[in-house]
Amino acid sequence: MPIELFISGKNWRLSLAELTAYLKAREIKFEINFFSKEFFTLTFENRLETSVIDALGGTIKIGEEKTKFSTKIVKEAFFDRKKQSQKQLAELLASSGLVDEMDKSAEKLFFGVSIYSSENMWHPLSGNIQRFIGSKVKDELSDHEKKSKFMGFGKDRKLAQLSHVEVLKKNLVETKSEVLLCISKEETWVARTVAVHNPFEFQKRDVYKPIQRTIFGMPPRLARIMVNLSACTPGKVLLDPFCGVGTVLQEALLARANVVGVDVNPWCVNASNENLEWIRREYNLQNAEFRLLQGDVGKLAEKVGQETIDCIVTEPDLGPALRQVPTGPYAEKIIQKLEPLFFGLAEQAYKVLKKDGRLVLVTPYIITRSGHSVSMPIAEKLEKTGFKLVKPFSEEMFAKNARDHEELVSMRSLVEVDERHKISRQIHICQK
Ligand SMILES: C[S@@+](CC[C@H](N)C(=O)[O-])C[C@H]1O[C@@H](n2cnc3c(N)ncnc32)[C@H](O)[C@@H]1O
Incomplete structure (x- = not known):
């Protein structure tokens, strides 16, 4: 069964919650085998379409597993510098089929190697590992009589990882030329990048x-993540009562x-109208339907209908x-x-939602001067109103041999801290 690797955005819990909500809403079967702050591995029944990346706000790269081996070999090769283990690693790479797949039609092939790890102890060594793999790939390419250029990094770079922009600019997805090495405590995966997040599209929609x-603006990437958390699929009716x-x-229109x-605020109603008209033109969404209304949230049910x-x-x-x-x-x-x-919203939201409809709501989350957090007791209010709280992660998402997911399964909400603001966001998901 195909295994895919996902390189997450900064807030990995949010990235994983979005990804799994997106898959569940589309009834795509999956199991999470491994997760960490830098990458996840999931098993599917069929290969996932690579275009999925454009629908996700929190995934940076998707890779297709080529081979997997014990991290012990990588440890011996780089911590203990054992020649025998280095040789073994080189052989595993050569037999993975990665180089065979690279597009060799250009005169000179650009390729890259990125190292991701679940533990920080690998960070100081990641440059060495990256150069080692790079030189093995280069040797193999010259065996194919192919000239190549290995994309190295400046010395000041902390992590040996190509950014999504670098992968995009050098067309490394199209030429099948980025190698991912993802190291966990026990296992190490080698993968090829099959999709990369396009930040320019999200930036375009932002600026x-x-x-x-700017003051109240939500970044489009976060907006897309929230739309996905709501299990929104094409054709559904999505409402933002504070638009x-x-x-x-x-983002919902694009979904x-x-x-x-x-x-x-009538100014906001007009602004939304103009922005949505622009999205419709810019993305050729002639059939996209939207309705904008001016009104107070207290009268939501009257305005949009129960x-x-x-x-x-x-x-x-x-x-x-x-x-x-x-x-x-x-x-x-x-x-x-x-x-x-917020409490008024909870009551009105319950009225306007269809049965099983979802509410994804941001509440303020404040980290105070003494380092404590202060949040709104909204979960209690939502439950009192009749909503069921939807936990971002559930036991059945994880493979039988997956480990350490108790913390994720017990989470009742997600927090997104933005260093530029003193008030952060807490995201709740609930269902009627
Ligand atoms: C934080 S902003 C929403 C930002 C939006 N997510 C975006 O990125 O454009 C909150 C909005 O709620 C609106 N608002 C405040 N009180 C309201 C109320 N009682 N009923 C409806 N809208 C209200 C404000 O006019 C404001 O535009």
Whole structure:
């Protein structure tokens, strides 16, 4: 059964939650074999389409497993510098078929090697490992009488990893020329990059859309992750009742949902309208349907109709823009002041959602001056309203031999800390 490797974005828990929610919503069967802060390995019944990467906000690269061996060999080869283990590693690489697959049509072949590891102890050695694999690939290519250029890095680079931009610019996916070495405590995978995240597309939707609002703006990548967490699939109706300039709505439109946006501020309703028109033109989505309405969240059910919505994805007001990290009491005060708005939303959301419909909601999460976190008691309110909380991870997602996933399975929400802001986001998923 095919094994695929996923290189995650910065917030790996969020990346893994998005990926699994996306797969589950499409009834794609999978098992998580291994996860770590840099990469995951999943088994599928069939190969995943590589275009999936464009639909995910939190996955940087997807690789196809070529071979797998015990990490003991890598340890002996690089920590103990055993010649015999280095030879064994070179043979394993040669028999993996990686070099055979590389596109040799150009006069000179560009190739790259990136090293990912579950443990930091590999970081100081990753440059050596990368050069070792690079030189083996180069030798093999010259055996094929092929000239090649190995993409090295500047000395200042901390990790021996090519960025998604480098992979894109040198067409390493198309020429099948990026090797991934993913090292865990026990096993090491060798893979070929089959898909890479395109940051330019997300950036375009962030900075080139006609109307922007930087203070309250949510990055499109996070908006896409939240849309995926809501189990939104093409044709579903997705609502953002605090739509602002329409970042969530634009990502939902690209996910082929029919979208409805509501905001109390008429300027926002117009801004969303302009931005969604732009998305429709820019991405040739002539048939995409959207509806934008001005109104207060307290009257949501009256405005959009009861049981008309499949998914709600939203980030209401998260509090004032703070200059300094707040004290505990001040953080509590900020959150208490916002509670009526969120509690009101919970009740209205329950009314407008169809049965089994999902709500993905951001609440403020504040790390205070003393390092404690203050959050909103929204889970209790949601449950009281009638919602069932959806945990981001469940036991059945993991392979029988997967390890250390208790912490993930016990999680009830996801936290996204953005260093630039004093107020972070806590993401809750629940179902009617
Ligand atoms: C944080 S912003 C949403 C940002 C949006 N996710 C984006 O990236 O464009 C919150 C929005 O909620 C709207 N809002 C505040 N109170 C509201 C209420 N009572 N009913 C509806 N909308 C409200 C504000 O006008 C603001 O546009």
